[in-house]
Amino acid sequence: MPPYEPSAYPPFAVTVDLVVLTVRRHALSALIVRRGEAPFQGRWALPGGFVREEEDLTEAAARELAEETGLHAHGPVEEDTPAHAAHLEQLATYGDPKRDPRMRVVSVAHLVLAPDLPAPRAGGDVGGARWAPIETLIGPADDDGEHPPLAFDHRRILADGVERARSKIEYSSLATAFCPQEFTVGELRRVYEAVWGVALDPRNFHRKVTGTPGFLLPTGGTTTRQGGRPAQLFQAGGATILNPPMLRPEV
Numbered sequence: 001m002p003p004y005e006p007s008a009y010p011p012f013a014v015t016v017d018l019v020v021l022t023v024r025r026h027a028l029s030a031l032i033v034r035r036g037e038a039p040f041q042g043r044w045a046l047p048g049g050f051v052r053e054e055e056d057l058t059e060a061a062a063r064e065l066a067e068e069t070g071l072h073a074h075g076p077v078e079e080d081t082p083a084h085a086a087h088l089e090q091l092a093t094y095g096d097p098k099r100d101p102r103m104r105v106v107s108v109a110h111l112v113l114a115p116d117l118p119a120p121r122a123g124g125d126v127g128g129a130r131w132a133p134i135e136t137l138i139g140p141a142d143d144d145g146e147h148p149p150l151a152f153d154h155r156r157i158l159a160d161g162v163e164r165a166r167s168k169i170e171y172s173s174l175a176t177a178f179c180p181q182e183f184t185v186g187e188l189r190r191v192y193e194a195v196w197g198v199a200l201d202p203r204n205f206h207r208k209v210t211g212t213p214g215f216l217l218p219t220g221g222t223t224t225r226q227g228g229r230p231a232q233l234f235q236a237g238g239a240t241i242l243n244p245p246m247l248r249p250e251v
Contacts, residue, residue, distance in 0.1 A: 015051060
């Protein structure tokens with residue numbers, strides 16, 4: 001076997017970008033940060049950064065999430081993970097040679113889902129952080145015919161993350177990642193409505209989610225936080241695949 005010569009291959013950097021989604025005020029929202037440094041200084045972008053030499057990709061994603069926003073992720077990266085930590089999974093890899101003006105950069109994007117969260121805490125080299133409704137970032141163009149500009153190729157990454165969430169809640173229990181530990185069927189339905197952007201029939205939805213074995217488990221409690229009569233509280237069950245799936249209505 002001939003000797004390996006690293007200099008024979010072009011160097012490039014690896015970053016992680018985070019599509020952080022939550023439901024705020026009954027709307028699907030994404031976390032964006034204002035870049036404090038060049039390139040694209042002052043522009044809004046997805047949170048993220050370069051992978052350190054000693055890190056694997058999940059560790060880098062969890063670190064960037066905590067450093068730039070103050071949020072924490074589920075998983076083995078942090079031993080003392082808060083009870084309402086975010087769901088974190090790898091989304092896709094983006095490697096257009098011209099996606100970053102500094103150098104050749106390959107980004108491994110991650111999808112992060114969490115219940116309704118307060119205003120994030122900006123940190124590191126971030127000039128600000130906020131939640132923005134999805135439709136203002138990837139929805140119909142504004143009056144000037146353009147979308148609010150996100151840095152790099154982050155609009156494409158965000159759109160891919162939103163579509164992953166929208167399709168995955170059809171056949172998995174991922175929608176419960178947007179809910180608190182205990183929730184009502186009505187609260188879960190509003191998650192589906194926010195993610196899909198449609199109105200669902202309450203009775204049909206209740207019948208489907210409570211009739212799917214292992215999807216929801218009653219906690220024995222009730223709540224009146226949504227007003228009206230006390231509603232039964234549930235928690236996510238052990239099922240990871242919904243059969244039959246909760247198909248997205250055609251719009």
